[in-house]
Amino acid sequence: QITLKESGPTLVKPTQTLTLTCTFSGFSLSTTGVSVGWIRQSPGKALEWVALIYWDDDKRYRSSLKNRLTITKDTSKNQVVLTLTNMDPEDTATYYCAHTPSPGGPTENWGQGILVTVSS
Amino acid sequence: DIQMTQSPSSVSASVGDRVTITCRASQDLSTWLVWYQQKPGRAPKLLIYAASSLRSGVPSRFSGSGSGTNFTLTISSLQPEDFATYYCQQANNFPFTFGPGTKVDIK
DSSP, X not given: OOEEEEEXXXXXXTTXXXXXXXXXXXXXXXXXXXXXXXXXXXXXSOEEEEEEEETTOOEEEOGGGTTTEEEEEXXXXXXXXXXXXXXXXXXXXXXXXXXXXSTTOOOOEEOOOEEEEEOO | OOOEEEEXXXXXXXXXXXXXXXXXESXXXXXXXXXXXXXXXXXXXXXXXXXXXXXXXXXXXXXEEEETTEEEEEESSOOGGGOEEEXXXXXXXXXXXXXXXXXXXXX
């Protein structure tokens, strides 16, 4: 059974850096083709694809956030970490991590999400 | 970035109705198109991938079609558990992008 769970702060101040951790089980991020990504959703809004990291450490980012984003993996801990700098109230959203078992394939398994609020 | 649009933005329907949702892309996706269902307060759930392939365990009343820039999700006979928001997502080019969603609610 594949599970993913997001963890991190639920409240950050403007200009601070957000660090979210996705801890997963049931698959390995060292398996060829596998990726773990992040998708966010502002309250009442549509889904926004944010970032993704592949088994081979290839990384992809949302264009509008590219200068503020970093995604890394720790294969031994079964974790993926997302860092978003210079947080703004517009970054308030539920952040989901998700597993894609093959390149270009569908994102099959999602975490429950974590609501992050940006407010002073 | 590839822009995705969906129509309608919302639809009111009754149990048993046939519902069709359209998704259009600003560039050719071939069949790299995915459909998700999302209920309030829940993570999205994969329904269809590669434009028309039904995920295992998803009821057969859901179907997808299309290629290139025009795609369709059809629910052949709407059931009470199908009232939700539906999103298309292109997986052809990075950065991946989602459509704005179509909310299916009770008439």
